[in-house]
Ligand SMILES: CC(=O)[C@@H](O)[C@H](O)COP(=O)(O)O
């Protein structure tokens with residue numbers, strides 16, 4: 001895994017290809033194939049591929065998980081809800097990484113982080129089942145010290161900070177969110193947890209997040225897939241990677 005301490009440490013890009021499947025599901029066609037997108041993203045600079053198998057199967061389908069893992073273009077990070085069904089799927093499929101996320105069927109997108117503090121026993125049990133199957137587990141949480149304290153007690157090795165509030169905020173509210181995320185990343189890193197971030201990141205807002213030295217991985221999907229409509233997926237992945245790396249090296 002990545003170096004942790006140096007301010008010049010590299011930063012990995014996980015490309016989320018869910019929204020290639022969103023387009024396919026809108027018409028029930030076999031195209032565009034998210035697995036093909038994963039292969040293109042991996043050969044264009046993605047360090048890993050993220051997919052979110054939602055309980056309502058609105059985009060990624062079970063066969064996508066199977067096919068993606070069989071082709072193994074890059075390590076797969078499977079995002080999923082903390083349910084027995086999902087944990088059983090992951091234990092069978094054995095992706096390299098699982099990120100446990102909250103889910104509400106009515107939401108348009110993931111609205112907040114997992115409430116680890118409020119569901120500690122359930123989250124800990126899921127983490128332990130997944131770790132026993134050889135899967136590296138992350139929890140997708142808000143930059144909230146109470147959630148960090150609970151996450152530490154689960155023994156999870158990785159955390160992904162939900163950057164949605166940062167992405168949605170403007171002006172001084174965004175600066176405050178950034179400060180909160182940086183403080184959280186420092187505290188999590190100090191506790192020996194590897195720190196990732198993602199949600200709502202774009203070419204316009206990624207730089208300040210990429211400059212937080214404790215954050216070693218960003219998972220980005222919607223904006224890359226949207227940008228790919230205009231410039232193509234290889235270019236969209238490459239320009240995001242460039243923006244992240246330039247920001248990191250400029251600090
Ligand atoms: C957990 C997360 O932040 C992403 O995987 C996101 O949820 C994917 O997009 P949708 O929320 O639209 O499913």
Ligand SMILES: NCC(=O)COP(=O)(O)O
Nearest residue numbers: 016198199200220221222
């Ligand atoms: N975990 C965040 C993710 O995978 C991508 O989120 P988004 O860039 O699609 O908002």
